[in-house]
Amino acid sequence: MTASMNSLLFGAIADDLTGGTELASMLVARGIPTGCTVGLNAPIPSGNLAHVILLKTRVVAAGDAVRQVLEAAERLVEAGARQIFFKYCATFDSTPAGNIGPCAEALLERLGGGVTLFTPALCETGRTVYQGHMFGGSQLLGESPKRFDPLTPMTDSNLVRVLQAQSKGKVGLMPYLTIDAGAETIRDEMREKGARGETLLVTDTIRERDLAAIAEAAFDLPVMTGNSSVVAHLPPAWLAHGLLKSDDLVAASLPAVEGPAAVLAGSVADRTIEQLERFAENNPLLTIDLASAFTGTDVIAEARAFAERHLPGAMIAIATTAPQQTVETLQQAHGRDAVAAKAEEILAGIAKILVRDFGVRRLVVAGGETAGSVVKALGITRIEMGAYEGPGLSRAIAHLPGLPSDPLALMLKSGKLGGPDIFADVLHDMTRATTIAPAIDRWPPAKPTIEPRKTS
Ligand SMILES: Nc1ncnc2c1ncn2[C@@H]1O[C@H](COP(=O)(O)OP(=O)(O)OP(=O)(O)O)[C@@H](O)[C@H]1O
């Protein structure tokens, strides 16, 4: 099958919205026409070569996640996808009763292929895997701030062990020397390990070129899994194997969007906290006290009053961030899930007010779970992705049902990604149209051309 037959080459299912939009934006940056829908009810538009279904399954029970993932896979296969990719976080975020293993195994059972790879590494940001152990820079995952994640604390750096604990099948390691030897060796070893019953294989991955070799080895597996980083290397493999033609590639563009601007942050990751602090140096920030929300304070009314004071003149941020000790105290008092649900409900409620009552049309949401709740509350089911511009930088356009036809410029920022000034920079960039030619022969892509700001 070639791309010109107008059916999907590739379908991805993402377990959260920030990472899922990032994956879609990487394909867009490569020049692949890519659709992106939220949840299981939105129709898959025709005319694209890739499609990403965004789910919010990262912390749900394995049975529920498997059901949703299989249903999404069914839809993508019906639309012609020849490979289904299961996308999870670069830091392998998963609850102890986690669902990465069960979802991958269910896909393997449904789609065949016998073996799949697990490639979470995001080399661009220093998240690598060696001897099956995940590192964030020079820190082992279990010694990094990820051990304090409010929903998915990762305390074991050994991904083979983490995955084995949640899987029925046998987990193995594709060691670095195999990966470094290139695609052919990777394929041979996949076959050998599969024949020995090791069907779930974690790949050591250190450099960008390792991701390219893994993609080249895995482009025709019925089921592949990992972070968006490895997906970014699939298009050159499709081209090399005749599944895609250069004529199929399209430039990516985003329109300029004016209108009030806001950041909503439910991520309590160190990176997001640092970004909020930077934003607050020049822009108003409201930090919501979740403890007071639990004792009956109307924090939504406080947020409305804050928006009234500052919009539309300023760019604003509203966050539920709190120091680690406060997060732990709250969780001990109310339970981890109840605290997360409360924060998400509050930020989703505020999103509706900002968009409907204050006309916000430039919105950045930080945190995958948070983004899932906000996007659902806004009724967004289809997202048009722009090209990936770097870690955490995946801008998009969304249409707001029931509201004037003007679009919403949207960016769903992964909690742990992005530079310090990302919030203000992106809200500014949204006022300018961008175009970027397909980055098929280079990765990471070059920065897009940003048209000068209108002076009126
Ligand atoms: N003060 C708080 N105390 C405890 N939990 C909080 C607090 N504020 C927000 N939360 C919850 O923490 C969770 C953070 O997860 P989220 O996925 O949004 O961010 P993240 O994990 O940093 O981002 P990503 O998944 O993109 O890396 C959310 O469920 C959010 O509601």
Ligand SMILES: O=C(O)[C@@H](O)C(=O)CO
């Ligand atoms: O790896 C990341 O940080 C993202 O791809 C993601 O999944 C955030 O939730």
